[in-house]
Amino acid sequence: MARMKFLCDTERCIECNGCVTACKNEHEVPWGIQRRRVVTINDGVVGQEKSMSVACMHCSDAPCMAVCPVDVFYRTEDGVVLHDKDACIGCGYCFYACPFGAPQFPQTGTFGQRGKMDKCTFCAGGPEADGSDAEFEKYGKNRLAEGKLPMCAEMCSTKALLAGDGTALADIFRERVVRRGGSGAEMIGWNTAYGSGEQKRQQTRGGDK
Template sequence: MTRLMNCPDPSPAAPARRTFFTQAGVGVALLALAPGVRLVDLARARAEDEPVTSANRWGLLIDTDKCQSGCDECVSACNEEHGIVGHGRPETDAQWIRKVDLKDDQTGHELSIPVLCQHCEEPPCVDVCPTGASFRRDDGIVLVDKHICIGCRYCMMACPFQARSFIHEELTGQRTHAPRGKGTVESCTLCVHRVDKGEQPACVEACHREGHDALVFGDLNDAEDQLTKLTRASATRELRPELKLNTSVRYTRF
């Protein structure tokens, strides 16, 4: 569009007419695309009685070039979405997603990345959980069943990303879609309540709203999905690759 506006036009009335057509074109395009986007969302939505299957594998791609140092919109959105409120005790307050500032030991290059549950294909937290409260859905989302979590914290010992939090005190302001409980362990659910409705996780939406678009959510099993195309187009890495966990959260450009 910028390129069009830069084209030379000899007519004096051209600028106004050009602006009109440009805006009209954008409007028409939005009108045409919006239902389509919505349709894509609805196509991803799952009926309540429909079982989760391995046909999907939900994942997240994080573009470290686009992720802004000092921005924590994804963290705030996650906290708001799940009713996570601190008690002024950072060592025991829950964090489902956090910004980690990194500095290359060799070159001094600095960057900032969000770290959350990596939704591993072979999750150590699920392996070690004595009661099976930590589990992985067929679509790759790793969750904690709050009804059978006994609060032993062995999953926290096993998590390679320190992505889990223990609820150390009474909770207030809980959301109905994100049940939590004192004395149990929790972590990022990839906004499973939204994903099941065909929506994007709150952190992804917030990053998009801020105009950074550093987070892309999608289906790693769908060859036509934007996420899959992006992961194929550029080199991605998983955190702690030596553990060979095949994480659903990937990072690019670092």
């Protein structure tokens, strides 16, 4: 059985925000809600800038599910983590538990009155009938029920953002790394995490003068 996942290739992401716009347009996401966003580290540093498209990662062991006091979260057969807005009490526990900042709350209410939580649904709708008006109004379009992948990944111009079965995504990414010349530890980002020998020597000397 497929386990649906997202994967963002930081070597390909160009920070165009096309995925963010595609998501908002497809689901008519309310103002102030960001189901997907692009995060950039080392912004403006030549050769070190990296961008990544981030949303709900539909975790296999989702922390939001663990902390929700009213059990609004559930997992589909495809491994997609969805939620029932009708049961949500707006406590915000999921927001604090999620390491990706995926749960979103309307900005119109006063403190302590967060309203119904909203997040990325992997374009899989919600507990309402597939394709119904009620489902679209609460959760957006159900593309998975139509045999389609999430719109954010479909619209990525550089194919940095991938969506689909986790095993297939891992195979695609592995092939990309091999084509880039990576091997051994480099395939899992060793040099990115710890730096090459030359980089370490430069750091010891205080870097380039």
